[in-house]
Amino acid sequence: MFYELATPTFGEEEHVALKKVIDSGFFTMGQYVEKFEQQFAAYHDKKYAVMVNSGSSANLIATAALCFKKDSPLKPGDEVIVPAISWATTYHPLQQYGLKLKFVDVELDSLNIDVSALEDALTAETKMIVGVSILGNPAALDVIESFAKHHGLYFLEDNCESLDAELNGRKAGTFGDIGTFSFFFSHHISTMEGGMLVTDNEELYQLALSLRNHGWTRGQPDNSLLFEKQHDDFNEAYRFILPGYNVRPGELHAVVGIEQLAKLPEFTKIRRKNLGLFQQLFGQDPRFITQQEHGKSSAFCFPMIVKKAAGISREQVFEALKKADIGYRMITGGNFLRHDAIKYFNWSSVGEMTNADYAHDYGFFIGNHPVDLAEQLNTLHQILGEL
Structure with missing residues (x-):
């Protein structure tokens, strides 16, 4: 891939x-x-x-x-x-x-x-x-x-x-x-x-x-x-x-x-460099909500949420990613209240899970690795820019 x-x-x-x-x-x-x-x-x-x-x-x-x-x-x-x-x-x-x-x-x-x-x-x-x-x-x-x-x-x-x-x-x-x-x-x-x-x-x-x-x-x-x-x-x-x-x-x-622990500081340094490029490419893109860094992120991946008014659908994004041979997946496990297993739980909630639902229905993430991803991220930017 x-x-x-x-x-x-x-x-x-x-x-x-x-x-x-x-x-x-x-x-x-x-x-x-x-x-x-x-x-x-x-x-x-x-x-x-x-x-x-x-x-x-x-x-x-x-x-x-x-x-x-x-x-x-x-x-x-x-x-x-x-x-x-x-x-x-x-x-x-x-x-x-x-x-x-x-x-x-x-x-x-x-x-x-x-x-x-x-x-x-x-x-x-x-x-x-x-x-x-x-x-x-x-x-x-x-x-x-x-x-x-x-x-x-x-x-x-x-x-x-x-x-x-x-x-x-x-x-x-x-x-x-x-x-x-x-x-x-x-x-x-x-x-x-x-x-x-x-x-x-x-x-x-x-x-x-x-x-x-x-x-x-x-x-x-x-x-x-x-x-x-x-x-x-x-x-x-x-x-x-x-x-x-x-x-x-x-x-x-x-x-x-x-x-691996001995390599972790360098791994994180590279991941954060990739995060900087991702933010540069997509941080101002009006079609997507991107994860805003709080503190110092170790940049597990690159979450993206398609805005409702973006003029494109998440399904269109997924189709473009498939054609470009780019992997994607759900943001963590999405809104857990939307999963079948919740019927086994004793639970309540504080109001509606509006944002969790939004991320569940419109979000996805792209991978990050401790290697230089400039080629992959620039290609991602080009592919999504063409939608």
Whole structure:
């Protein structure tokens, strides 16, 4: 394809690292997972990081950890404020733990949650807010953080699409009680499959360690806050304390994560250079709404929304892109309330999801990669200019 949605980012360094693990014969979670966690935590200036097998699992473990806290755990029926646009697995763990979702519309220009509606979303049952930075563009994380602290809410930050984005000199993913990340093939760095959560809270960290690994005590620090060690070493080795999962990553995933993390600053630099060209080409195009940068975007991709008065339809745009061999797709998961799965949720909303619907019906995105895309973007500009 002339202009793909996603492209491989592995080089010789990743291939050598993979061979190192293959030659060792040891593939399950071990030294490289621990090393990657330490480096990732340091990169984000956080105390703790826990690697899992996907960003979706990171959201699951983060939600579960907040439900098993000793003091003030989340309980079935508690309300959680969420944006109308995100990926499905932002919401699914909330439903699976019996939480009630309160949907808030997004801003059309940023595609992130409309923080002016947060006070209207708040009730006596509200216990948490989920902040999502869409497609590399930081949400108003400082506002959400302040709102959560003022009202005594947990703040779960889903940063699976926005690794290396920044707001006010802080990395996205570090504003919440827990932040989650994804290392899927098309994301800012790839570990084939993989995810991470970060936190400064020791109890949440220890809960995440146990929940990741069958809910047992193995891998817990000596000073665990979750249980008192017994004297029977035989039974202690197979002691389960939480209803956990097996969402462990492997050494192959972690060892390439180490190499990819080292490349991340340069990856982001190139992505942002491509973003500058995209903004130059399309920022003033009266036919499209383009995502307005908030803070410092890590430029996951290039979202575009066809204006109703543009004189062209989204279907015409798609046909032109197909002919030019240019990939495109929905903006994240669109308005989640429009998906069949919503029938399984306990939810309400603050007014109509007008902007989320608009993005769902008129929006799409084009890929961005950590390579020079001048030829592809100029071709895109030419193709759409001819409509």
